Amino acid sequence: MKKIVISTGGGDAPGLNAVIYSVVRASYARGWEVYGSRSGYLGLLDLDELVRLTPEMVADITSTGGTIIGSTNKGNPFAMPIENLAGKIEIHDVSDRVMKNFKRMGFICHIAVGGDGSLEIAHRFAEEKGMPVIGVPKTIDNDLEATQLTFGFDTAVSTATEALDKLHSTAKSHDRVMVVEVMGRDSGWIAINSGISGGADIILIPEIPFDMDEVCKKLDDNELHDKDYAIVVVAEGARAKDQEIIHKGEGEIGRSEKLLGGIGEWVANEISRRTGKDTRSLVLGHLQRGGSPTTFDRLLALRFGAMAVRLAEEKKFDHMVALTGDTMTSVPLAEAIKGRKKVPVSGNRVKTAREIGICLGESGEMEAQELEMRNCAC
Numbered sequence: 429m430k431k432i433v434i435s436t437g438g439g440d441a442p443g444l445n446a447v448i449y450s451v452v453r454a455s456y457a458r459g460w461e462v463y464g465s466r467s468g469y470l471g472l473l474d475l476d477e478l479v480r481l482t483p484e485m486v487a488d489i490t491s492t493g494g495t496i497i498g499s500t501n502k503g504n505p506f507a508m509p510i511e512n513l514a515g516k517i518e519i520h521d522v523s524d525r526v527m528k529n530f531k532r533m534g535f536i537c538h539i540a541v542g543g544d545g546s547l548e549i550a551h552r553f554a555e556e557k558g559m560p561v562i563g564v565p566k567t568i569d570n571d572l573e574a575t576q577l578t579f580g581f582d583t584a585v586s587t588a589t590e591a592l593d594k595l596h597s598t599a600k601s602h603d604r605v606m607v608v609e610v611m612g613r614d615s616g617w618i619a620i621n622s623g624i625s626g627g628a629d630i631i632l633i634p635e636i637p638f639d640m641d642e643v644c645k646k647l648d649d650n651e652l653h654d655k656d657y658a659i660v661v662v663a664e665g666a667r668a669k670d671q672e673i674i675h676k677g678e679g680e681i682g683r684s685e686k687l688l689g690g691i692g693e694w695v696a697n698e699i700s701r702r703t704g705k706d707t708r709s710l711v712l713g714h715l716q717r718g719g720s721p722t723t724f725d726r727l728l729a730l731r732f733g734a735m736a737v738r739l740a741e742e743k744k745f746d747h748m749v750a751l752t753g754d755t756m757t758s759v760p761l762a763e764a765i766k767g768r769k770k771v772p773v774s775g776n777r778v779k780t781a782r783e784i785g786i787c788l789g790e791s792g793e794m795e796a797q798e799l800e801m802r803n804c805a806c
């Protein structure tokens with residue numbers, strides 16, 4: 429019987445369990461067995477952490493959040509933090525052990541479900557160690573260039589939009605400015621989509637370094653039009669002109685990216701200092717990653733999972749499944765990890781935001797330049 433292994437790495441995203449369900453069902457339909465590697469590559473490092481996944485075990489998981497096999501964003505086998513006898517953390521390359529166990533188990537393919545970091549590791553295994561790998565893109569940030577959408581994003585946007593809807597009434601009751609920080613790392617997709625849908629007055633995204641004068645001008649303008657409250661959405665990776673991105677810290681040992689966060693509070697303090705308005709800030713944080721996937725995300729995840737098994741059957745390794753239009757396609761992993769997808773500043777979302785009176789914190793000069801570039805439909 430042919431055997432494949434699936435792992436989920438990086439930050440979790442609603443829809444991971446739907447991918448697992450789909451991979452298990454589509455594999456068993458072909459007479460193959462599926463194993464889940466717990467916490468990213470842990471199951472391939474320590475075979476006790478491998479779990480055989482049967483159709484019965486995944487029967488009810490499609491609608492659930494999280495991942496039944498766990499995830500981690502500090503488990504890169506090429507640079508694994510390991511505690512030595514003296515209690516000190518040392519970084520070791522344990523990729524050969526992973527490969528040895530992969531072969532020992534007789535796996536014909538590894539389906540790696542992850543964001544850019546996990547897919548980069550998967551590609552390295554394919555390129556340097558000859559592991560037959562297929563990538564499935566996952567991230568609430570929607571920042572993978574090679575696929576139109578990733579599952580988890582729609583759920584995160586829905587959660588953020590619902591939060592904004594709720595904030596309107598309390599902001600209005602108190603004549604307050606509510607500043608909401610949302611996730612998305614260096615891309616403003618969650619911020620711009622939820623901000624437009626949730627009736628924000630101001631949306632600040634990483635792609636457009638903002639000018640606090642413009643932000644305050646918008647609040648004054650609101651007041652002139654008898655609107656004494658405002659909703660401000662700030663992407664965690666946004667930054668003011670002439671300022672650095674704000675980080676919360678390095679994060680845990682072994683993770684490759686710094687932790688973002690703090691810009692919402694900074695913006696709220698600036699608004700309060702400059703305008704004297706009653707201002708509060710909140711961070712939506714991991715609420716955006718939790719809960720049941722929306723129908724859209726579920727369907728996308730199920731389609732990705734089935735496509736990944738199809739690619740395994742075709743032996744189209746070192747590729748990632750992707751969504752192009754409404755079609756399931758595949759792209760070489762090397763291509764898929766090349767760049768991060770940003771909100772196009774001359775695209776349709778930005779244009780829509782401007783046209784319906786949402787301030788993006790840009791100075792007049794910046795806006796004039798961008799308005800000249802009208803062709804992108806993103």
Ligand code: F6P
Nearest residue numbers: 439501567568569611612613688
């Ligand atoms: O990449 C997904 C994401 O949720 C980002 O939006 C966020 O910056 C990061 O992960 C948070 O990571 P962690 O779960 O380690 O706090």
